[in-house]
Amino acid sequence: MGAQLRRAANSVCSWAAHRAIIITIVALVTAPGGPSPLAACPKCHSGLESFPLSYDVLVIGRPSCDLVFTGLPCWPTVGREMFARDLTVSAGGAFNAVAALHRLALRPGLVGILGNDPWSQLCLNAIRSEGVPTDLLLVLDRPLPSVSVCMTHSGDRGFVTYEPAVEEVWDAFAAHALDVVARECAGYLHCCLTDKLPAFAAAARARRMRVLVDCGWNEDWLASDQIRSLMPLADVVFANQPEASVITGESDPLAALRRFGKLAPFVVMKRGAAGSSAVMEGREYHASTEPVEVVDATGAGDCFNAGFLYGWHHGLPVESCLRLGNICGGMSVSVPGGYAGAPTEAELLLRAKRYGISPAAAGA
Numbered sequence: 001m002g003a004q005l006r007r008a009a010n011s012v013c014s015w016a017a018h019r020a021i022i023i024t025i026v027a028l029v030t031a032p033g034g035p036s037p038l039a040a041c042p043k044c045h046s047g048l049e050s051f052p053l054s055y056d057v058l059v060i061g062r063p064s065c066d067l068v069f070t071g072l073p074c075w076p077t078v079g080r081e082m083f084a085r086d087l088t089v090s091a092g093g094a095f096n097a098v099a100a101l102h103r104l105a106l107r108p109g110l111v112g113i114l115g116n117d118p119w120s121q122l123c124l125n126a127i128r129s130e131g132v133p134t135d136l137l138l139v140l141d142r143p144l145p146s147v148s149v150c151m152t153h154s155g156d157r158g159f160v161t162y163e164p165a166v167e168e169v170w171d172a173f174a175a176h177a178l179d180v181v182a183r184e185c186a187g188y189l190h191c192c193l194t195d196k197l198p199a200f201a202a203a204a205r206a207r208r209m210r211v212l213v214d215c216g217w218n219e220d221w222l223a224s225d226q227i228r229s230l231m232p233l234a235d236v237v238f239a240n241q242p243e244a245s246v247i248t249g250e251s252d253p254l255a256a257l258r259r260f261g262k263l264a265p266f267v268v269m270k271r272g273a274a275g276s277s278a279v280m281e282g283r284e285y286h287a288s289t290e291p292v293e294v295v296d297a298t299g300a301g302d303c304f305n306a307g308f309l310y311g312w313h314h315g316l317p318v319e320s321c322l323r324l325g326n327i328c329g330g331m332s333v334s335v336p337g338g339y340a341g342a343p344t345e346a347e348l349l350l351r352a353k354r355y356g357i358s359p360a361a362a363g364a
Helices: 003-010 016-028 095-103 116-130 167-183 197-206 225-233 241-248 255-258 300-313 319-333 346-356
Strands: 055-060 064-069 086-093 108-111 149-151 156-162 188-191 210-214 236-240 266-270 278-280 283-287
Touching: 016 210, 055 167, 064 116, 086 095, 086 116, 095 108, 095 116, 095 300, 108 167, 108 225, 167 197, 188 197, 188 300, 197 210, 197 225, 210 300, 236 241, 236 300, 241 255, 241 266, 255 266, 255 278, 266 319, 278 319, 283 319, 300 319, 300 346, 319 346
Parallel strands: 055 108, 055 188, 064 149, 188 210, 210 236, 236 266
Antiparallel strands: 064 086, 149 156, 266 278, 278 283
């Protein structure tokens, strides 16, 4: 048995590798004369209590409804009316990453909150139509509209967002999310980097989850000392280039990346048309991306995160994870809507072959 476990443990202990190790242990402990059922993964020391997993990843966040205007002749100006060529209405917010993960054959659990208003119902219908479970949602019998108007032009976009400022509702949601993380079995927790991270991360660690956070755009928060102090609580910290620049005070992309990399053990910077970069334990990684026509960049970062996590889940090298993230993000911008262009697993792997990337080879 020891030789079998040592061979398995020589790989990075992604959750795919961890589960393979645990399956080996299960087979051995159930055999006549097998070892004690208290056997644990020799790489991360997680035991049989973590198997099987209910979900591959828990995603905490608010689903929203996106109204996406595309084909604008220019950016809006005060006092003037203009007409968009197209309008797309879709679910968005935290659901972008969930839908992208689900299309990649991972099992995401959406830990979100909705109300009884038409916008919430639209989101709920979209969640169900994608085949994503709804059992981790907190649904309240009161209006809780969350709506973003997105306008795209020249490869970029601007937003106007409304969310009800009801403190007791958000406190109830935070308590609900913490309860879900504390009771569910999953490989990863994905959430926004907020002041709730210490509680979420502690609960996730107790359940043997790895923690991935995305910085999101709030300029005052990004410039604060608190966000920098929280980053070491995560296993992976995602930010796009403008966010990383605000966090670090560096306008040059490489300078921002290097300073960003000193704030946490593993950071990933999404750079749009320039691809993506990462710093893990002081070592830099870079992956370029193929040119694409940008129709709507809404949700591109969420889809990138899904592709990156797919690679990490399958034990791929950092450069390959970045490349898969680039592919998912690039495909997502080709059509309006945050996740409408997100690829299936088969579509992702077909494109990944161009770069010699194969999760099956990683697990061999």
